[in-house]
Structures are given as C-alpha cells and as structure tokens.
Amino acid sequence: MKLFRTVLSTVLTVVMAATILPFTGKDVKAAEKNQLYIYGIEITNSNKDDILGDGSLKYDSASSTLTFVKSRDVIDKTDNYSPIMFSGDTLTISGTGSFISEKNYGMIMAGNLIIPEGSDIKIEGKDSGLFNLGGNLTVNGKLTLNQTDTGSDSGVAGLVSGNITVDGADASLTGKGYNGIVCDGAFSINSGYFYVETKDIGAFGNYFHLGDGIGLTIPSDGKFGHDDKAEFVAKADGKTFAPIVEFKKVSNSSPAYNYDTEGDGTFADFIERLYNVALGRESEADGKKFWVDTVTSGANTGADCARGFLMSPEFLNKGLSREQFLDVLYRTFFKREADSDGKAYWMKELNGGMPMETVINNFINSREWCDICASYGVRSGAPTAKATIASANSKEFAKRLYTECLGREAEEDGLKFWSLSLTNQEVSGYEAAKQFFTSAEFTGHNFDNEEFVKRCYKTFMGRDYDEAGLKYWVDLLKNGAEREDVLIGFAQSKEYTDICNTYGITRGI
Secondary structure (H helix, E strand, O other), X not given: OHHHHHHHHHHHHHHHHHOOOOOOHHHHHHOOOOEEEEXXXXXXXXXXXXXXXXXXXXXXXOOOEEEEOOOEEEEEOOOOOOOEEEEEEEEEEEOEEEEEEOOOEEEEEEEEEEEOXXXXXXXXXXXXXXXXXXXXXXEOOEEEXXXXXXXXXXXXXXXXXXXXXXXXXXXXXXXXXXXXXXXXXXXXXXXXXXXXXEOOOOOOOOOEEEOOOOOEEEOOOEEEOOHHHOOEEEOOOOOOEEEOOOEOOOOOOOOOOOOOOOOOOOHHHHHHHHHHHHHOOOXXXXXXXXXXXXXXXXXXXXXXXXXXXXXXXXXXXXXXXXXXXHHHHHXXXXXXXXXXXXXXXXXXXXXXXXXXXHHHHHHHOOHHHHHHHHHOOOOOOOOOHHHHHHHHHHHHHHHHHHHHHHOOOOOHHHHHHHHHHHHOOOOOHHHXXXXXXXXXXXXXXXXXXXXXHHHHHHHHHOOOOOHHHHHHHHHHHHOOOOHHHHHHHHHOOHHHHHHHHHHOOOOOO
C-alpha cells in the first residue's frame, strides 16, 4: 500500500530522529514492557497515578490501561511530535477525554489500540490524528480521529497498519481529514457506526483506503457514512478504485454524527438538521415544507419543532433504549456527545420514572439550544408552561443566594448560569449554596466565624440568628469543626427544606 508505507516511513524517520520511542519493528516485537509517554515524559510507577497533576489521568501498567478519571483535553502546543506516544503490545484508553496536538500528530503508537465500551476518546492533530504503526485498532466505545490541517494535500484522520474492528451497541469510529481512515488490514464493522469526512475523492483524498485484496465487511445492523461513495475503495496506487467485498447497505445509513447541515443558516437548514440528527435521515419535500412554513409563519418556535420531531410516531417507533434516547438529545440540543456525568444523571432520572417529555423540556431550556436556534434565526421558544415556571423559580432562588450569602445583587451572566443549572438540576439547593460559600468572592472577605454563621442563618433559614444558636455554631468552629460541617448542618434544617420546596428546588443532602 503505497500511501501507507510512504507516510509510515516518514513518521518513523521523524520519531527516531527525536530519540523518544523505540519504534523499529525489532524493538516493538522484543519489548518486554509497554512504554507510554505523555508530553514526551515517560510514565513510570512514580507518576502513573496522577499523570497531569490534577487527578484527571492515570495509568495501570499491569493492564496497560490509560484512564481519564475525569473528562480532560490534553493539548500539546509544543514541538513534541504527539501529546501521547506508546510502544508495546496493547494500550487501552478508557473514560472521556481528548489528546490534541496543535503542531504535529494527535497520537503516535506502535502496538494495538483498544477503546473499550463506555469510553469517548478524541485524538486530533494538525498533521494527522492517529498513527498506529504496528497493530490493530478495536473500537467498542466512541473514537474520533481528526486532522485539523486539511488545507495540505497529505495527512490522514487515522492510519492503522493492522485490522480495524468496530463492535458494540454504542460503538462509533468517526474521522475528518484530507484523507479519511487508511487501513492496511481487514476493516470490519460488526455493529456500531463509521463516518468519515474528507477534503476530496480521488488521488489520496479518500473516505477510506484499504490494502490490495482487503474487504470491508458491514452487516445489516452496521452503519456507514457516505453510502453514496461506499461501493468503491482506492487501490494501492490511490488513483483507481475497486469494488468493496461483502458490502451490504443498510436501511438508514445517514450520518447521525453530522450535527450541522451545510447552508446559509436558514429556516430550511434548521429543519433539515432536525431530520438528520433527531430522525437520522434526510427530509422529504412535503414534510420539510410543512415544518419550514410553520416556523416562517411564527406558528412554531424551535422548541415546538424539536418536540414535534422527538415525540413523533417515527421517532418513538425506533424503539431506542434510554441511553440511545439521551444520545439523540445531546446531539440535537447541545451539538455534541453526552458527557459521562450528565448522561449518568439523566439515566438515573429516566430509570426513576421521569417522563421522556420532561427530559426533553429540560434540554430545550438550555443555553446551548437557544444558541443553536439563534444561529438559524429561529425563535427558541419556551419549553412548556411548567418548565417556564421552574425556570422562573430557579432564578428567584439564585437571587437569594446572591443577596443572603454574598450581600449583593446578582450580575446578569451569573444569574443566568445559576438559574439554568438549577432548572436543569445540574446542582441541588445544597450544592449551589455550598459553591457560593466556598467561592473566591466569599472567602476573599475573610469573614470570621461569627459573620460566617450569621450568613448561614440568612441563607439557609431565611431569618436573623438567635444568640443561643449563634454561640452553639461558633463554639463548634472554635473547637475544630470544619465550615463545611456547619453548612451541612444548616442545609439539613427544616427551614432550608421548606425554602427549597417553595422554589421547587431539590435540597440535595
């Protein structure tokens, strides 16, 4: 495979010149241990438990698993060839996070790469996303590979020297670059999703590029983006094309990850986006005209259209799982994949009996959805009367925190943030109050224990202190109690429970 060998030779030369990783074939086969580098620094037993110093990334050398403990973008702006480099047998990357190089490659590795189920990883580089120089790629979760400099006539979203396997109920492999996914082995989509965007078709600008005699296998339940181009792949010379072996088209192969539609931001583009993202297909003429007319006349807002699509018989008859339902909501209303914490929260609410429409209304009330509607010139609209009341109550609750805790009026941006966070139940009444009391503004006043307790009375009980109560709490603090212990004590009071209930806020502790 001419393209693969040329690029591989170039990368090997560059990396060997840097004397960072032993990337010769002999070294890879003979390696007795897996070597992992982040920012060009080798990961050892002394730094593996907190690689970046913020508790976000750790490495288990026994299983060769790199884990994002919390979502994190690892961005390398230096001349390192990649923010992550690996040499060995197999590396597993789990959790949610990104490796991004602003100058070179997103990831360079010699060995196999596994993205396990439940993980959401992005690898992005200026020259290319992933260079897998000595093994297979197995995607059971989500993997995005991007080449950011698509103005050049080289580079790939992802290059793999072995086999690529996409397999899992929630699996997806997506890529964007001058070239798409270059694979020197077998490419199998057993289940899941594969979608690639490239600059051009022909020469080396291919959606996918396979070695001679290699077939692309997609079963009936697999999904493939750009199916109008999916009957042919480039041969080894990159200029002529051969039919795909064992290719089966699926009934719905529209790119569900294409969050935006091409166009000028018109009402028609807004409706086409809902068809693409919410229903997973292109619009039909009559249906699209109906929805565009309702928006043009003012009969429907963006919120009305979104509810119409997501509560339609077509959408409901898809039989999506609760997890898949949430994935669609995040793509529709936030234009992104779900973060693990947010998704876990809404899964808990759905499993606890919260109706789908209530969840939809919460998403409709988000700032991100308002921004999406505004980009198309569409009025976002109110979620529902009930949700509007909840938003107003959250705003008043947030106002009290400013006046009672910080002793001032709320600024507009801050009030919007807390109102939205409370309405969407991203924070509870206790969590919001705690963040006010531990904020830089509050702690910057250096209030003594007595003033701290007085503000707790106003915030959590809605009244002034009594002398006996004040003395009790101040004495606790003098005797070693933490201020957070005092916050919890006040938050668990009947008075604060009643305040939260009055505003429709979950107390949360």
